[in-house]
Amino acid sequence: MLGAGSWGTTFAKVLADGGNDVALWARRPELAREISQSKRNSDYLPGINLPRSLWASDRLHEVLDGAEQVYLSVPSQSLRENLRIVRELIPEDALIISLMKGVEKGTGARMSEVILHELGVDPWRVAVASGPNLALEIAKEQPTAAVLSSESRETATEVALTVRNSYFRSFVNTDVIGTEFGGVLKNLIAVAIGIVDGVGYGENTKASIITRGLAEMTDFSVAFGARPETLAGLAGLGDLIATCESSLSRNNTAGRLLGQGYSYSEVIKQMNQTAEGLSSVTPILELALSKGVDMPIVSQVAEVLAGTLAPRDIAPHLTTDDLPQGE
Numbered sequence: 236m237l238g239a240g241s242w243g244t245t246f247a248k249v250l251a252d253g254g255n256d257v258a259l260w261a262r263r264p265e266l267a268r269e270i271s272q273s274k275r276n277s278d279y280l281p282g283i284n285l286p287r288s289l290w291a292s293d294r295l296h297e298v299l300d301g302a303e304q305v306y307l308s309v310p311s312q313s314l315r316e317n318l319r320i321v322r323e324l325i326p327e328d329a330l331i332i333s334l335m336k337g338v339e340k341g342t343g344a345r346m347s348e349v350i351l352h353e354l355g356v357d358p359w360r361v362a363v364a365s366g367p368n369l370a371l372e373i374a375k376e377q378p379t380a381a382v383l384s385s386e387s388r389e390t391a392t393e394v395a396l397t398v399r400n401s402y403f404r405s406f407v408n409t410d411v412i413g414t415e416f417g418g419v420l421k422n423l424i425a426v427a428i429g430i431v432d433g434v435g436y437g438e439n440t441k442a443s444i445i446t447r448g449l450a451e452m453t454d455f456s457v458a459f460g461a462r463p464e465t466l467a468g469l470a471g472l473g474d475l476i477a478t479c480e481s482s483l484s485r486n487n488t489a490g491r492l493l494g495q496g497y498s499y500s501e502v503i504k505q506m507n508q509t510a511e512g513l514s515s516v517t518p519i520l521e522l523a524l525s526k527g528v529d530m531p532i533v534s535q536v537a538e539v540l541a542g543t544l545a546p547r548d549i550a551p552h553l554t555t556d557d558l559p560q561g562e
């Protein structure tokens with residue numbers, strides 16, 4: 236596992252609790268020591284005891300030596316630079332699994348596309364995981380489910396058989412595009428929900444945004460080749476509900492701070508964990524433009540982030556042409 240933040244550490248626990256031998260790479264030696272010796276990651280997962288079998292190191296070659304499956308959980312904007320460092324260390328036939336929910340600024344590439352580009356591996360060796368997976372709940376062993384997706388059903392199944400235990404259930408599909416975009420786009424809708432929450436708007440506003448948000452997520456993803464059913468599944472609707480409803484969500488939290496009147500730069504300063512939605516807004520709008528997909532919710536989130544729209548004026552689900560639209 237590369238990345239010892241809240242999700243990398245939690246996912247490593249999921250794997251270890253499923254009976255797998257797991258090694259975790261942490262950038263900081265002191266964090267690697269804390270995980271290996273105290274079985275804790277107190278900054279990211281306070282109060283959680285990690286499995287005794289889990290060990291961590293800040294030395295990539297130690298962690299990657301002999302790995303059959305390599306899970307990636309670093310911030311999306313740092314994936315490419317990290318892959319350039321590890322590419323020679325990844326064992327020849329290892330499967331590569333992305334746990335990330337962002338797109339790359341500048342290229343708009345999904346994480347699996349960055350992996351394929353930087354590692355030059357066959358698509359059958361790559362899988363992605365996504366779903367309603369708030370790290371702290373899972374670290375407390377509260378039951379949940381996820382989707383494991385690969386262009387190869389055999390790969391998705393092999394990984395799903397690895398990623399399961401008494402509190403974590405894995406489903407499979409071969410719609411990598413829909414699975415990845417579901418995870419990216421729900422973050423943006425969760426920022427919108429946080430904003431209206433921070434302003435003080437109530438449940439009608441939020442339900443309208445979630446519902447129209449799902450339509451926006453589906454239109455966008457289908458335009459890029461996703462299957463609409465994927466967006467109605469765990470990686471779409473499931474994750475949208477979890478992220479929009481939970482104060483554990485960093486994207487939701489970032490939105491709430493914006494809604495309370497903090498500026499974008501103040502929000503960035505206050506966030507000590509990754510809120511992928513903030514970096515994905517611009518590339519997603521660029522991709523939407525390239526396909527002629529209308530994204531009123533994401534567009535208004537971008538305006539709030541830019542400081543050109545007051546949070547109290549946000550009403551993205553009401554944005555419509557002069558004539559009533561079909562739902």
Ligand SMILES: NC(=O)c1ccc[n+]([C@@H]2O[C@H](COP(=O)([O-])OP(=O)(O)OC[C@H]3O[C@@H](n4cnc5c(N)ncnc54)[C@H](O)[C@@H]3O)[C@@H](O)[C@H]2O)c1
Pocket residue numbers: 238239240241242243262279308309310311313317334335336337368369370371507508509511
């Ligand atoms: N936390 C969750 O509940 C959750 C659930 C599902 C998916 N995800 C996704 O997992 C990915 C990782 O998120 P997270 O929640 O673990 O974030 P995090 O902020 O908790 O941790 C990120 C980790 O990456 C490290 N890091 C930061 N910059 C780096 C760099 N340049 N190179 C290498 N490492 C770097 C940090 O030190 C930290 O250990 C994101 O794409 C996120 O959307 C998170």
Ligand SMILES: O=P(O)(O)OC[C@H](O)CO
Pocket residue numbers: 336366367368369370422425474477478483484485486487509510511
């Ligand atoms: O904390 P967030 O907003 O990054 O959301 C975490 C997970 O993606 C929820 O599934």
